[in-house]
Amino acid sequence: MDAFVFHNPTRFVFGPDAEARTGEEVSKLGIGKVLLVYGQGSVVRSGVLARVKASLDAAGVRHCELGGVLPNPLSGLVYQGIEQAKAEQVEAVMGVGGGSAIDTAKAIALGVRYPGDFWDLYAGKAQAADGLPIITVLTLSAAGSESSNSSVITNEQSMLKRGTRTEFNRPRLSLMNPALTYSLPNNQKANGVADMMAHIFERYFTNTKDVTLSDELCEGTLRTIITAGPKALAEGESYAAHADLMWAGTLAHNDTLSPGRQQDWSCHGMSHAVSARFGAAHGAVLAVLYPHWMQHQLDHDVARFERFAVQVMGVDDTSGDAKSKAEAGIRALRTFFNSLGLPQTLSEFNVQEKDLEKLTDEAPYSAQGTLGFFRPLDRADVLAIYRAAL
């Protein structure tokens, strides 16, 4: 286990009707006015936004709003939100929706307090030194942004999708009602399952030694997702399954499962390039790429992939040698994603062979020209994984 600092100050209010407690909980934080950020209107149609506003009104918390966030959210709305938040002198920014609405809220909250162009923080040119408080009302179990220190935005000019991590991104308060996720289409629920599993994979496949406890926590959460995911698709109003998924999605990305482990975000980096260029859903791209990343990295640490196969994917521990069990685990993961109706190839997003060089160029390489740490990927590795996934 590596040395670590862990600080997760988000207050979670979790359960049926959590959103109805928004006003009361925001009031406790001493916040008098918020900017509500949401997407393309599903929270309007479902009545969630109205309930949140009614709750704020009842508690005397003033609010203004900014809708129209797209999946793979764009920088343009962030600039607009920063201006609005300044003009309206809001004291906090609240994302109502899934990761896109929340990540946009985070970018606005950072941008209001950053003297330059907010994109500097995402382009790696500057680190946030302050931010408005962030609040979330979650309607989609996937991105984990309701408690993570990260947010991801796509620049409209360059079409580069980039993330920033800072403690100022941690929401102060997240209101989580699993029942709000019942009505999502199954493909969105499946994307969410793939996204939260990927968040755990980025932590699970590590070079850090002596990580027994966090291995156990990662594996137990993955097993829960593998059980709850299909159930949530099959039983659209199972509170138990949707609650397990919602809380698992939070734990998957707020470091509860993983303090003291070196992480590897190469697959996320590769997925961002595809999402930005082809408008592909983040979770769906991860479902395509991850089995190929695993196959490509298998020989780096066969024992870890074997452990994954046996402990997470249910491969029989007596079924063969380490490598064959490891490969069976990867196949089982593919089969699982397939069973949820997730795509299996990049072609399904209209990616073609001719696009692969460009995608390879656009991955967020380190200064050393590599991605990730488990076995760092160079450009040839990235291209090979994209090609295998085509």
Added chain:
Amino acid sequence: MDAFVFHNPTRFVFGPDAEARTGEEVSKLGIGKVLLVYGQGSVVRSGVLARVKASLDAAGVRHCELGGVLPNPLSGLVYQGIEQAKAEQVEAVMGVGGGSAIDTAKAIALGVRYPGDFWDLYAGKAQAADGLPIITVLTLSAAGSESSNSSVITNEQSMLKRGTRTEFNRPRLSLMNPALTYSLPNNQKANGVADMMAHIFERYFTNTKDVTLSDELCEGTLRTIITAGPKALAEGESYAAHADLMWAGTLAHNDTLSPGRQQDWSCHGMSHAVSARFGAAHGAVLAVLYPHWMQHQLDHDVARFERFAVQVMGVDDTSGDAKSKAEAGIRALRTFFNSLGLPQTLSEFNVQEKDLEKLTDEAPYSAQGTLGFFRPLDRADVLAIYRAAL
């Protein structure tokens, strides 16, 4: 899963030499003067206290100190600490040691801001409405007080041992260096193992339905403790084993593993009476009582004890019917505690048959006259468990 509010704002600085960062981290909180609370001098002899003070000095944080906390800490020193903290106008109280030092620090921190007798908060006569910030430097993996919302004090007059739970008890900052626990005697390490396992048991044996995810987290942490505990006793300087135990002890009692579950603190309540009257170590008493509590409660939910046996204690799932597996799990727990050198009977604390009625009287019953929720214990149950454990 029940509805829940989860808020764990402790900042953890974990790793070798964590205590040397005390001053820097306290400074970041804007705290200018602290009261250092510690026990009977082991932190003086080991040099830990000197390193903490040097770190505070280097950061310009002033400090005063109060030593002499006993195991099963007493109210007298709390009153003294409250007066000292007020006279010295400290801005925070820092426990340097294990649960006893930290719980005393917590009681002082609450007491300074409570207008009446601090014991009211422990006697259930009042709820804390404020408290000084609490900081901990942990030297013993056991009580989980470095992040929990609880503290436990024994009243010197009545010899009643009572706890209070409040969000004001959550430390703001905990500095955790596993190497500080290397030098503890094995019986203290074993007591710590039993204590942290008991904290998980109090959450694991629940009537709440649909708790798949938190069952997984509880079970994985218990398995880790069962592996790391004997290793820490056998290999006195294994960083890996001591680090797993230290972090497991924190997770065991700060609700990370268990949001949305009804908890049952009956065994803790029964243990407090024995500790207060017989000066017995908390963890050791729990190791004696828990297998008997399990046997007494077995028929209330055989399936849960069966799951515990298979998932945690390694009982072969094909080895018999549910009840025989469940009983094998309880026997395996006894065997495990025994292997750590923990006591097996209350007689080992000099408890005699004639004491059992008195102990039964002193358990912290609810207004309904019962202990716990899993299957609430009445006085006859409590007496029966004590007698079985004699």
